[in-house]
Amino acid sequence: MRKVIFLDRDGVINDNSHYYTYNVTDFIINDGVIEFLKIMSQKGYEFIVITNQSGISKGVYAKADVESVHKYLISELGKSGILILEIYYCTHHNDVEACLCRKPNSLLIEKSIARFNIDKTQSYFIGDQQRDVDTAIAANIKPILVDQNSDLNEIMNKIV
Numbered sequence: 001m002r003k004v005i006f007l008d009r010d011g012v013i014n015d016n017s018h019y020y021t022y023n024v025t026d027f028i029i030n031d032g033v034i035e036f037l038k039i040m041s042q043k044g045y046e047f048i049v050i051t052n053q054s055g056i057s058k059g060v061y062a063k064a065d066v067e068s069v070h071k072y073l074i075s076e077l078g079k080s081g082i083l084i085l086e087i088y089y090c091t092h093h094n095d096v097e098a099c100l101c102r103k104p105n106s107l108l109i110e111k112s113i114a115r116f117n118i119d120k121t122q123s124y125f126i127g128d129q130q131r132d133v134d135t136a137i138a139a140n141i142k143p144i145l146v147d148q149n150s151d152l153n154e155i156m157n158k159i160v
């Protein structure tokens, strides 16, 4: 079975000082992310990103914008030999259309577990908001709450 570190996107992987990040030019990978993911890869972890992108539902940006940002992220991490298994994103917002995939719902984690044969007991969810913690708890995955845009190497000792 695989052990996975689930990652929230905005505020964890990339700087979220902008309210919505949907242009590649605004997508700044936070300091420490690449080093952290490299070390975790060496420890045998694989990575899945779970992100709420309600700007799509609200008409602020399009699915194509999110796809190009994700393509960029995958290619930037790939330069350092880091492989992302999947990036799952929810396009909805409760004010527009309710769904089961928006965090704190855990559907996207459940999907991942079903698809990738993941060992929940050896997996983690890193997020910068309470709803990320709630998502992890709902899926029975260990949550790690970090400060927004902080260096992930600070939480290295929380991961066995």
Ligand SMILES: [Mg+2]
Pocket: 008, 009, 010, 011, 012, 127, 128, 129
């Ligand atoms: Mg976040």
Ligand SMILES: [Zn+2]
Pocket: 090, 091, 092, 099, 100, 101, 102
């Ligand atoms: Zn959704």
